[in-house]
Amino acid sequence: MARFDTLVSRLSLRGRVEVLSGLHIGSGRTLAVEESEEPVAKDFLGHPVIPGSGFKGALRNQLEALLRGLDGHSLWSCDPLEAPCPRPPDDFEPGLKDRKKERERHWYRVVRDWDADRLLAGSCTVCRLFGSQWFGSKVSIPDLPVVGGTWTNRNYQHREGTAIERESDTAAEARRVEFEVVPQGTSFDLEILIENPQAEPGSSDADALGLLLIGLDAFRAGWATLGGKRAFGLGRVAVHLDEATVVTADQIISGAAVSPLRGPRLDEFLNQHRVRPTATPSEGTHVPSAS
Numbered sequence: 001m002a003r004f005d006t007l008v009s010r011l012s013l014r015g016r017v018e019v020l021s022g023l024h025i026g027s028g029r030t031l032a033v034e035e036s037e038e039p040v041a042k043d044f045l046g047h048p049v050i051p052g053s054g055f056k057g058a059l060r061n062q063l064e065a066l067l068r069g070l071d072g073h074s075l076w077s078c079d080p081l082e083a084p085c086p087r088p089p090d091d092f093e094p095g096l097k098d099r100k101k102e103r104e105r106h107w108y109r110v111v112r113d114w115d116a117d118r119l120l121a122g123s124c125t126v127c128r129l130f131g132s133q134w135f136g137s138k139v140s141i142p143d144l145p146v147v148g149g150t151w152t153n154r155n156y157q158h159r160e161g162t163a164i165e166r167e168s169d170t171a172a173e174a175r176r177v178e179f180e181v182v183p184q185g186t187s188f189d190l191e192i193l194i195e196n197p198q199a200e201p202g203s204s205d206a207d208a209l210g211l212l213l214i215g216l217d218a219f220r221a222g223w224a225t226l227g228g229k230r231a232f233g234l235g236r237v238a239v240h241l242d243e244a245t246v247v248t249a250d251q252i253i254s255g256a257a258v259s260p261l262r263g264p265r266l267d268e269f270l271n272q273h274r275v276r277p278t279a280t281p282s283e284g285t286h287v288p289s290a291s
């Protein structure tokens, strides 16, 4: 794999995220009197925005879920919250087997002295692409602004639902909540930047764009959802990819003009990169087809 401090090339994918069933990506509770109790994230003009970090998190979740469904494949995903990689060997500190927290702390002290190559080698496919506590992400996604034409004269919708607040294990209190929704038909501009998207010749590394397409195709096929309030049927989106631009370090330095790939040439380019897992996926999981 190309090291993170070496830029070989950079890929920019541009497209749109279209809201199919209403979208609620919250910005936390508001104190403003005129605001909804649970507003959506907005830019300084008051237009809706999808935070890039939120979209990236949803993509990562999709990829993690799909890779966990693959048995015995070289593509794999850790559980970044419960058991982040690199993982300790089974025989590490057997005396601490029943004291998970302590064992994790001991393991942390071992791993923090590893160099970058060793950390990468011990990390899962998803951490290598999206980053971990040990190294940065190869993928960056700026905030997604609303496409102007799809927002003119549109208003936020307000919906009501019942929230169950659990104060204790025994008492649950139902309460009416009102929340803001970005309506169906609204579109957002998407840009995804990937550093060194191609695996180095001869390396066993997976193609970064190919991996990303596994997650993106799940959105394109309508299996993945974005944002909150999914119990209310919100969050279905369609992702459309319109163009891809690959620039090499040489081209960046020389300022050479690079024209983006669009239409059939874009489809051909994406198909060349799609990862086709050879192992049989577990029952009940979906792997996006190449078509």
Ligand SMILES: [Zn+2]
Pocket (backbone or CB within 6 Å): 077, 078, 079, 080, 084, 085, 123, 124, 125, 126, 127, 128, 132
């Ligand atoms: Zn991992």
